[in-house]
Amino acid sequence: MENNEKVPLKKILLICSKANIEDVYATLVMGNGAVMEGIEAKLFFTFFGLDAITKKQMEKLHTSTVGNPGMRMPGGLPFPTMLGGLPGVEAGVSKMMKKQMDDLDIPPVDEFLELITAGGGEIFACKLAMDMFKLTKDDLHAEVKDVITVGDLYEMCDGPGTQIVFT
Amino acid sequence: MSTKTIAGVEVNLNDEGYMEDASQWTKEIGAEIAKEEGIELTEKHYELIEWIRNKVAAGEGLTIRGIGKSGVVNAKEFYGLFPGAPLKKATKIAGVPKPTSCI
Numbered sequence: 024m025e026n027n028e029k030v031p032l033k034k035i036l037l038i039c040s041k042a043n044i045e046d047v048y049a050t051l052v053m054g055n056g057a058v059m060e061g062i063e064a065k066l067f068f069t070f071f072g073l074d075a076i077t078k079k080q081m082e083k084l085h086t087s088t089v090g091n092p093g094m095r096m097p098g099g100l101p102f103p104t105m106l107g108g109l110p111g112v113e114a115g116v117s118k119m120m121k122k123q124m125d126d127l128d129i130p131p132v133d134e135f136l137e138l139i140t141a142g143g144g145e146i147f148a149c150k151l152a153m154d155m156f157k158l159t160k161d162d163l164h165a166e167v168k169d170v171i172t173v174g175d176l177y178e179m180c181d182g183p184g185t186q187i188v189f190t
Numbered sequence: 191m192s193t194k195t196i197a198g199v200e201v202n203l204n205d206e207g208y209m210e211d212a213s214q215w216t217k218e219i220g221a222e223i224a225k226e227e228g229i230e231l232t233e234k235h236y237e238l239i240e241w242i243r244n245k246v247a248a249g250e251g252l253t254i255r256g257i258g259k260s261g262v263v264n265a266k267e268f269y270g271l272f273p274g275a276p277l278k279k280a281t282k283i284a285g286v287p288k289p290t291s292c293i
Contacts, residue, residue, distance in 0.1 A: 052292060052293065055254075056292060056293075059254060059275060059277055059278075060275050060278075061273075061274035127293075128251075128253055128255060128256065128293065129293055130255055130293075134255070138254060138255060138258065138265050141258070141264070141265035141266035141268075141269060142254070142266075142276075143269065
């Protein structure tokens with residue numbers, strides 16, 4: 024028999040493996056949005072995504088100006104990949120993006136993490152990637168709850184209405 | 191849209207239960223909507239509701255970040271006052287439209 028019962032989303036696990044501004048913020052916006060709606064949210068940062076929760080790197084995130092077909096000049100003209108490779112261009116574009124986000128009241132990464140945990144969301148780091156990049160818990164932002172294995176992550180996926188999203 | 195008598199006043203509500211006319215709001219109406227949401231309003235709640243109503247009246251958007259910097263509560267206290275979905279609940283109780291913010 025077909026079951027048409029709708030199960031509302033109760034818990035979401037978001038995995039972020041990249042350090043681009045847009046990848047990190049997709050995770051943060053979705054995580055914070057879940058917490059705002061009363062949905063249990065757990066954010067898991069792995070590989071280059073660790074930059075987003077590493078004290079030394081979190082305020083220096085960049086967006087890629089090379090190999091990014093969505094990249095355009097102000098005004099909408101195409102952004103030549105060659106130009107994107109010139110020194111300083113990526114830094115300038117990233118600075119501009121951060122300014123645009125700030126204008127929309129989107130917080131910087133550390134404040135965003137604090138907003139998420141204020142609402143009961145939890146932030147985790149991947150143990151394997153931490154070992155690979157030779158990082159310790161002390162290198163991470165204070166809002167990071169724990170360094171966990173993939174097995175620990177799956178254990179958190181119990182209960183109906185749980186989803187995993189890889190951003 | 192529907193009408194409902196809350197705390198002795200007939201108010202217009204939209205499909206989601208938000209008041210259509212913020213000027214109809216009274217503290218008693220706020221208390222009754224809060225009760226339906228399972229919240230007993232305290233002085234702190236009222237202080238924040240007033241702040242929210244002033245912001246909305248001034249045409250400014252509401253975000254959790256903004257409320258966390260209101261000087262009335264921080265973000266964590268806001269979640270404590272209106273557990274679950276704080277921005278939605280607080281605006282419903284304050285008699286203002288549901289915010290459209292993603293952050």
